Amino acid sequence: MWDSSLMININMEPSVEQKVENIPLLELRDIHKFYGKIHALKGIDLKIYEGEVIGLIGDNGAGKSTLVKIIAGVISKDKGEIYYKGQKVDIRSVKDARKLGIETAFQEMTLIDSLDVGLNIFLGRELTNPSIPFILDYKTMHIKSREILSKLGLKIAESTRREVRFLSGGERQGIVVARAMLFKSKLVILDEPTRNLSVAGVKMVLDFIRDLKKEGIACIFISHTLHHVYDVADRIVLLSRGEKLLDVPKHKYTLEELENMILQAAYLSESRI
Amino acid sequence: MVGLGIQTRQQLILFTLENVAWPLFIIIYIILGLVRPIMFSPTYFLYILYLSIPLGFTIIAQAICLIGGALDLSIGSVVGFSAMLAGLILKEYSYVIPPWLSLLLPIFIGALCGMFNGFFIGFLRLNPFIVTLATMMMFQGLKIIISGGFTIPAGYLPELYLLPGSDLTISIVSFIVISAIMWFFLRYTRKGIHIYVIGGDPNVGYMMGIDPRSMLFLIFTLSGMFSGISALFYTGFNRSVPITLGNEILFPSFAAAIIGGISLRGGRGSIINAVGGALLLGAIEAFLVTFAISPEGRIVGYGLMVLIAVLFNQFRESLRDSILRKI
Numbered sequence: 001m002w003d004s005s006l007m008i009n010i011n012m013e014p015s016v017e018q019k020v021e022n023i024p025l026l027e028l029r030d031i032h033k034f035y036g037k038i039h040a041l042k043g044i045d046l047k048i049y050e051g052e053v054i055g056l057i058g059d060n061g062a063g064k065s066t067l068v069k070i071i072a073g074v075i076s077k078d079k080g081e082i083y084y085k086g087q088k089v090d091i092r093s094v095k096d097a098r099k100l101g102i103e104t105a106f107q108e109m110t111l112i113d114s115l116d117v118g119l120n121i122f123l124g125r126e127l128t129n130p131s132i133p134f135i136l137d138y139k140t141m142h143i144k145s146r147e148i149l150s151k152l153g154l155k156i157a158e159s160t161r162r163e164v165r166f167l168s169g170g171e172r173q174g175i176v177v178a179r180a181m182l183f184k185s186k187l188v189i190l191d192e193p194t195r196n197l198s199v200a201g202v203k204m205v206l207d208f209i210r211d212l213k214k215e216g217i218a219c220i221f222i223s224h225t226l227h228h229v230y231d232v233a234d235r236i237v238l239l240s241r242g243e244k245l246l247d248v249p250k251h252k253y254t255l256e257e258l259e260n261m262i263l264q265a266a267y268l269s270e271s272r273i
Numbered sequence: 274m275v276g277l278g279i280q281t282r283q284q285l286i287l288f289t290l291e292n293v294a295w296p297l298f299i300i301i302y303i304i305l306g307l308v309r310p311i312m313f314s315p316t317y318f319l320y321i322l323y324l325s326i327p328l329g330f331t332i333i334a335q336a337i338c339l340i341g342g343a344l345d346l347s348i349g350s351v352v353g354f355s356a357m358l359a360g361l362i363l364k365e366y367s368y369v370i371p372p373w374l375s376l377l378l379p380i381f382i383g384a385l386c387g388m389f390n391g392f393f394i395g396f397l398r399l400n401p402f403i404v405t406l407a408t409m410m411m412f413q414g415l416k417i418i419i420s421g422g423f424t425i426p427a428g429y430l431p432e433l434y435l436l437p438g439s440d441l442t443i444s445i446v447s448f449i450v451i452s453a454i455m456w457f458f459l460r461y462t463r464k465g466i467h468i469y470v471i472g473g474d475p476n477v478g479y480m481m482g483i484d485p486r487s488m489l490f491l492i493f494t495l496s497g498m499f500s501g502i503s504a505l506f507y508t509g510f511n512r513s514v515p516i517t518l519g520n521e522i523l524f525p526s527f528a529a530a531i532i533g534g535i536s537l538r539g540g541r542g543s544i545i546n547a548v549g550g551a552l553l554l555g556a557i558e559a560f561l562v563t564f565a566i567s568p569e570g571r572i573v574g575y576g577l578m579v580l581i582a583v584l585f586n587q588f589r590e591s592l593r594d595s596i597l598r599k600i
Contacts, residue, residue: 123470
């Protein structure tokens with residue numbers, strides 16, 4: 001079979017260290033998800049502390065997006081518990097997640113092609129006129145969109161009235177990230193935010209994550225590979241086939257050591273099948 | 274176009290393409306008028322407006338559904354059913370129901386029919402095409418069953434109930450006011466914009482916290498409500514509730530909405546232009562009335578018009594896209 005002592009050793013380390021400090025912002029316990037007969041998540045435990053950046057990595061189909069969607073309230077878990085600041089919570093909808101301060105930039109580009117950039121940034125949270133409550137305040141939405149997009153260094157900041165279907169992949173990704181920047185509150189989840197982005201765009205996203213950290217906002221940064229998340233992450237979590245194989249604080253290891261651990265974990269899980 | 278910058282010209286073309294129903298209405302009206310000069314008489318023009326209004330409300334109903342990415346085949350049947358049921362209730366109980374309340378009765382019945390559609394489409398997630406096909410047949414049959422095969426003549430209905438549809442000025446003013454309210458609702462309120470979102474992509478809407486189920490319920494409730502308003506105006510227009518009321522509404526409601534630039538793909542279009550489409554259709558119908566065309570011939574004409582409208586809209590959208598892509 002496989003060497004379980006190694007895995008347990010690696011898994012226990014961060015929680016033992018951080019339990020002493022405080023209660024996690026968000027804690028997932030034994031999360032399971034089935035898609036028909038496919039066991040997409042096989043009992044995931046995860047703790048996210050305030051101001052902590054988690055680099056969540058894994059191959060396609062590892063369960064990263066499924067896990068994120070459960071936290072974001074898009075899909076429901078089949079088993080397991082979620083605790084928010086030590087309190088058990090039930091996240092049943094995107095609105096529930098937002099109430100807890102969880103803001104998610106999904107991997108699927110959540111944009112409506114026929115609407116303009118400004119409306120897409122405020123999708124589902126459109127601003128209304130302060131004096132006449134139910135009337136949309138387009139002016140403020142466009143001003144705020146322009147501000148946030150120019151912060152990201154995107155050219156579309158000048159044309160927030162353009163329909164998004166005419167934009168490039170990078171610009172579309174930029175809108176999704178801009179949305180997270182605008183509505184960040186307690187926990188920001190970025191699912192493959194650097195996809196389609198230019199080198200400058202990637203730098204903007206990484207800077208944004210560092211800013212979040214400074215403000216004490218937690219972040220889950222999802223990527224295929226370690227290299228993308230290594231610079232900014234405090235903790236590296238590796239998922240594979242619905243299982244958590246690795247959960248380690250980054251500062252204790254070099255990039256090479258982490259790479260070796262990932263290879264080893266993947267090899268061990270592979271040989272188990 | 275001399276003297277206009279390229280940009281202004283482009284914007285002018287875009288504006289025309291986006292609101293094409295109106296220039297098209299004017300051009301076709303002039304052409305029809307050249308064939309039949311009576312079209313240029315102000316009285317006849319007002320008559321055309323008046324003629325278009327009951328149908329115009331169903332076009333707004335269809336436009337809301339199309340913008341929301343769905344379609345409503347039951348509109349004509351709901352118009353007929355709510356006119357008939359409201360007429361029968363008023364015939365029996367007009368002495369207990371205050372006259373002003375009677376005006377709301379068909380609208381209320383229409384809204385209930387719409388909720389029935391919306392329940393199956395929104396909350397049970399059934400296909401709008403199948404659900405409204407089924408309710409189209411159900412409401413059509415129910416209309417005939419409850420009528421007992423008889424037309425309800427004007428004498429049985431309160432005069433106030435007949436007033437909106439039978440008075441030209443009230444008809445035109447209420448149509449303008451109600452379409453303006455609807456236009457404003459769709460463009461400037463959150464729920465209105467969410468109809469565009471759901472029509473654009475319901476999954477994206479869901480992931481951004483907009484519930485497609487309750488939105489579809491709202492869309493079909495509104496569609497039913499507008500069918501009910503149409504029933505009120507048709508009753509007044511006819512000064513009776515004939516058993517055939519609502520039989521010839523479905524196709525024109527589609528044709529006009531599509532001529533008015535409401536995309537079949539959902540999430541696109543404006544009520545103002547659907548109204549332009551309604552007028553265009555009214556003008557063509559009034560034009561055809563001046564010839565002796567058989568009812569069968571008119572049905573062929575409607576079918577043809579839906580086809581032409583779809584083709585035309587496709588062309589219009591691709592032209593608009595090609596201009597916008599360059600900007």
